[in-house]
Amino acid sequence: MSEVLANISAMLQKGKRKDVARLCQQAIDEGLDANVILTDGLLAGMDVIGAKFKANEIFVPQVLVAARAMKAGSEVLKPYLAGDDASGKGKIVMGTVQGDLHDIGKNLVIMMFEGKGFEVIDLGVDVPTEKFIQTAIEEDADIIGLSALLTTTMPVMAEVIKAAEEAGIRDRVKIMVGGAPVTKEFAESIGADAYTEDAPSAAEKALELISA
C-alpha cells in the first residue's frame, strides 16, 4: 500500500479531519484512483475503528471523530469517484422509528455501514412507518434499518415490518432492528431478519444479509 493511503487510514483513526482531507487531495494529485483511496485509505481506517470499537479499545467519541474525518475525506473524493454508487455494497434506508427522538445509536450504526461501503439514506428520527416503506421502494433499498431506544417505541418496528409485507416488498428488503432495549428474542418475535448488539456487528451482519 502506498504511504499516503496508510497515512489517510492512520489520520482517520486519530480523527484528524483536516489531515484526512489534505491527504485525500494529495493522493488524488499523485494520480491514485479515487476508488482505491476510498477503499484502501478511508474504509480501511474505518475497519480498524470498527474492530477496536467492538473490542472496547475505543469508545463513542473516538468513533465519532473518526467518522467525521471519513466524511471530510469522502467530500474530497466525491467528484472523482466513478458512478453514483461508487461503493456498490448496497443501499440501506435507516431511521429511528416514530415517537423516538434518539439518534446517537442510529448514527453510530450508519457510520459503521458507511465504513463497510454501504450507501445509507438517513431518514433521521421520529420517522413515520410509511416513510420507511416509501423510501425503500423509491430507492430500491436492500435493507431497512430500524432503531429504537424506548420500550414504548419498540412495537413500531413490528408495524414497519407489517407495512413492508403489505407493500409487497418484504421478500426483497431485509429488515434489521437494534437499540438498547431491543433483544434477539424481540427481533425474532416481530419477524425481523437481523438484530445485533452493537454497531460494528450490525455492519458485518448487513454484509452477510446482502451476500446471502
Place this chain on the structure above:
Amino acid sequence: MNSMERVVMALNHQEPDRVPVYPLLAGVSRHLIGANCREWSTDADTCVKGLLKAKEEYELDCIVTLIDLSVECSAWGQELIYPENEAAHPNYRNQVIEDEDSYDKIQYVDYRTCDRMMMHIDVCRKLVEAAKGEYPVVAFVFGPLGTLSMLRNQEEMYVDCIEQPEVVHDAAGVITQVLKEYCDALLATGVQGIMFDTLFASGSIMSKDMWDELEGDLVQELAEFVHSKGAMVMIHNCGGKIYFDAQIRRMHPEAISFLYPPDDCADFAECKEKYGDVTTLIGCVAPTTATVGTPEKLEAECKESIDAMAKGGGFILATGCELISPNAFPHAKHMVEIAKTYGAYKK
C-alpha cells in the same frame, strides 16, 4: 417491618424480612391518575399524586423522584419541549451551546430562578411529608456532564470531549457548583439521599480515563457535599459496562442502581463478590422484560438477580431503568410478588 426499616437493613448489609423492591415507576405513574406527561412533569401536586399512587398501588419500598433528564438543564435557559405522551426533552434544534465556541454561555445561575428545579424541590418536600418516615424518598439529579449534554447536542459534546476536553470540564464544573446548591435545597426537604445519574461512566460511551478526567472530580465534590449533610449518595447508571470501580473511588456511594454487570465483572454474581461489601446493589431487571416480556421471563430475571446478589443484604430488587409504558404495570405487580415470596430471607 415497614419499607424504611427494610431498606435501611438492606443498605446496612443486613437481611431484612425480604428483599426490598421498587420497579422504577416514575413518569408512567401519570397513567394511574389520568394526567398527561406535560401535566405530570410540570405540576408538583400532579407529580406527587402520581408517584404516591404508584407507591401505594404497587407497594414500592422506595420512591425515586426521576421526573426527566431535562430538569437541570432548564436552569441555563434550555428550551424544552413537553410532549403529552413522552418525557420532556430539549429542543434539539435550539440548544444553548450551539457550537464548540459557545461553552462560555454556561455561567453560574441561582437554582431558585429555575422553575423545574423549584418544582422538583417542592415534589420532594411533599413526598417526604407524605412518607412520614415509613419509606425512603430519594431525589434524582442528572450529573454535571449529563446536564451539559442536554445543553449541547450530545453527539457534538462527544466530539468536544476529544477536541477540547478542558472546555467541557470547565463548563461541567460551573454546573457542578449550581447542582451543589440545588442538592442542598433538595436535602433540606428531608429526602434520605440523592441519586446521581452518571450516564457517561460507562463502557457504552467513553473510556474510564476520559470519564474520570471529565467528570470524576466533579461528582466527587457533589458526593462529598451530600455526605457532609449526612445523606446518602446513590448512583443510577443504566449503561453497559459501567465503571463501578472509578465511581466508587470518587463517590463512595451507599448504593448503585444498574442494569448490566460492570465492566470488570462477567456477571451479577461476580459483581456481588467484588462490590457487595462496598455498596448496595440495586437492580437489575431489564425494562424490556418488565414491559413486553413473558411472566416466565420476568420471574427468571428477578430470580437471577436475587440469587446472585441478595445474600447477606445489600441488595434491592429493581428494574435497571425507568419503566415508561403502562404495559409495565402488571409486570411491576409481579415483580413485587416475587420479592415477597422468592425474595423472602430465611431466618
